[in-house]
Amino acid sequence: MSRIARYRARLPVPAIHPLCRRNWSEMHRWNRLSLAAKLPLTIGILLLLACGTMTAVTYRYVRTSATDLAVDRLELAATRVSELITQSARTRLAQLQLAAGRASAAEYLRRPSEGQRAVLTSVLAEYVGKSQTPVAVELWDAEYRTVAQAGVAFETVPPGTRRAWLAPDANPRGTIVPFRRSGERLVYAVIVPVYEDEYVVGHLVERRVVAQSGQAAAMLTGLIGEEAVLLLGNARDEIWTDTTRIVSLPDAARSSGAARYRRADGAEALVHTVAVADTPWMVAAEFPVAIVMRPATRFLRTALGALVLLSAGGAFVGWVVCQRMTTPLRQLTAAAEAIAASGTAPPIATSRVDEVGRLARSFNTMADEVTQGRQRLEGVVAELDRRVRERTTALEQANGELEAFSYSVSHDLRAPLRAIDGFGRILVEDHAAELSAEARKCLDVINHRTKHMGQLIDDLLTFSRLGRHPLTRGPVDMTAIARSSMDEAARSNAHRLISTVVHPLPSADGERSLVGQVFENLVQNAFKFTRTRATAVVEIGHEVRDGLVLYYVRDNGVGFDMQYADKLFGVFQRLHRAEDFEGTGVGLAIVDRIIRRHGGRVWADATVDGGATFYFTLPEESSRR
């Protein structure tokens, strides 16, 4: 699992598009909601918006329609009532004229007699008696004075006022006078002239209290309902009545046509006013707005309820659909997490053929691939592990063999050498007399070469040991060990004239004994190859080149040809003849191996007979933690 985690850690982090980043904070809250919440919310809000708009539009339409309908009906009602009143007024005029004729009013006015008066009185009484509402009938003479009267006694109107009731352009057949207040009631008058040879000699006047006719009330109720109110009044002033009491109707309601006004009781009302033909009156039919709007309000209440129900239902359906949709998604998520955690997941069972089903099947394919890939990878890793183990075993075996070999070399190779040397000496010691000078010379060669071989074996062992043992690193005081190597070499060459210089050196990181060996070998070489110089100079110091510390050991010895420089550090490679300078050819190979194992580099710079400088680098002390 840790391997997978490591692979995953190497995956590049996807870059976030700046646009996405900008909107992130705004979308953050929304994005945190799960799909199961978002879809129902969206559906609910959309339904709410759509149905809300529709409801608002419909409500407006319903209101307008209700108003229009009410206005139409009010108009119809007002018109019908006004027609009724007109008809009634004409009837009154006709009846009054008839009564005037029957009562011989003109004759009575010309020649008032008891007989005429009795006729007049009986006709008037009969006229009054037929009426169901309080009524008075008066006969005025030419001076507008009352000469006869029947019925209830209304207050007396002065003759001046009576004259004013009859406008100069009054209808010659009769006049209908505007309403007048009489206490808490409205009273109107119908006046017909009484002619005598085309001259008006007086007037027959009917005064009557305004009352609701049963016919009008029934018609009104039938037309627009009980809530409707019928108003009757003068076109020119505010004296109006609803037939039971006097009301005041504002100017706004008094103009002909439809209007809307606030009633004295504070309620708003729709009103339609119509002038009554042949009279100075108007009829208004009104209706409280609240009642007109009742269907609209009822519609609104129902629609809002439906709206809430619909939105909630939509949201619920959305939630159900979302559950259906997200269940496979949740399974996918769980499976993906399982794959991430363990590399395998059971396939997702789906019989769906929609996008979600396709996604599930794609996922199953991918999961198979991942599992197989992981298995392949694990196979490869196992194979690699196995190979590493094999190699390690082989290496350990080889190392062990090398160890045993070194041990054998160390022990078994030296023993015969020692025997050869020893018995050669014994030959010289014990049998000197029997040996010729030539034989002794041969034995010297044997002795010399045996020693050389002993040295060779020692150097080789040192060299091979360097490759096998792990380094024990630490800070190394380079100045101290350089000085120590120089002093040691100087002591063994005390008979020679040698100038040695050791400059202070920066510390390095490495194994102290091995770095010491490097200085020892380089200094010994320097001493060796300066043997032919009258005054040898050996110098140890350092340079800093490209930020890198270069330690060097410099001599003024015989040097060497740089074209052989590449052979300098090979085992058994020598650039000088053994007769001139002894050596096994391993010393610089040891130096090279030590420096390489420390991660440094060693090289030389020399000219034939011009001395040599050996440079090497080591890790800096601070490079180690």
Next chain:
Amino acid sequence: MSAANEVEILLVEDSPEDAALTMRALSRRNLANRVHLARDGAEALTYLRDMGKPKVMLLDLKLPKVTGLEVLRQVKSDPRLRSLPVVILTSSREEPDIATAYDLGANSYIVKPVDFEQFVRAVSDAGLYWLLINQPPQH
């Protein structure tokens, strides 16, 4: 142990040449006549068990049958023999050998020089030191 025991040096060495060279080196100091030579580790242990403690044991490490280090371990873990000075005389310059030998209680470790003169000097000096200069415990 017994005063009658003439042997002062037990030399454990499987190589006849090295044995001969060692004897020659010891003879330089007249120490060769009281040397007993054991040709392997088992023989050395048998000798020590049967004949008692010499003044010093010169012990090679690479031996047939029982190795020198094993002989050393047995000697140093035997209360009776523990005080016997053991000088390792070997060709091995290997650091592990040296360290193990001292861990097991070796009294000295000499790498046999290849050069005859040096060899003679090393062995005879060691013999002289352990036989004549070194003071063993009295009991």
